[in-house]
Amino acid sequence: MFLKSFSSVVVVVTLLVGNTAIAQTTNNQLAFHIQVGADHDGNPIILDAGSVQGSKYTILQKQGNGLTKTTFRASCTEGRLFSETSSIYSADGQLVTEKQTKQEITPQPGTPEANSMEIVCQTASNDSNQ
Secondary structure (H helix, E strand, O other), X not given: OHHHHHOOOHHHHHXXXXXXEEEEEXXXXXXXXXXXXXXXXXXXXXXXXXXXXXXXXXXXXXXXOEEEEEEEEEEOOOOEEXXXXXXXXXXXXXXXXXXXXXXXXXXXXXXXXXXXXXXXXXXXXHHHHO
């Protein structure tokens, strides 16, 4: 389940290495992650580009020895962003907690939430123009 959800251990490598973007092929799937910000300790906050489905997407953040996975849904035409779920995984990839958040977020310019929303909405706009 962990490998399917995160497309492999590349997420952990991405979070530890801290590169702006990393792409890797695993199990015949492309895992692509884009750094959209950093936390107070300098750890990267990552947009899982493989998770993008329309305007729904996931960002990943290191938390202790594990990861936090937050799913968002953007209303691109209205400029609104909604948090849908928040999951915490242990260092060995086991789901520790998962909760439905279902709340609107006001993304401030330059934050990981705003940066990821901008990327997802731009991609959705480009896809609809083709």
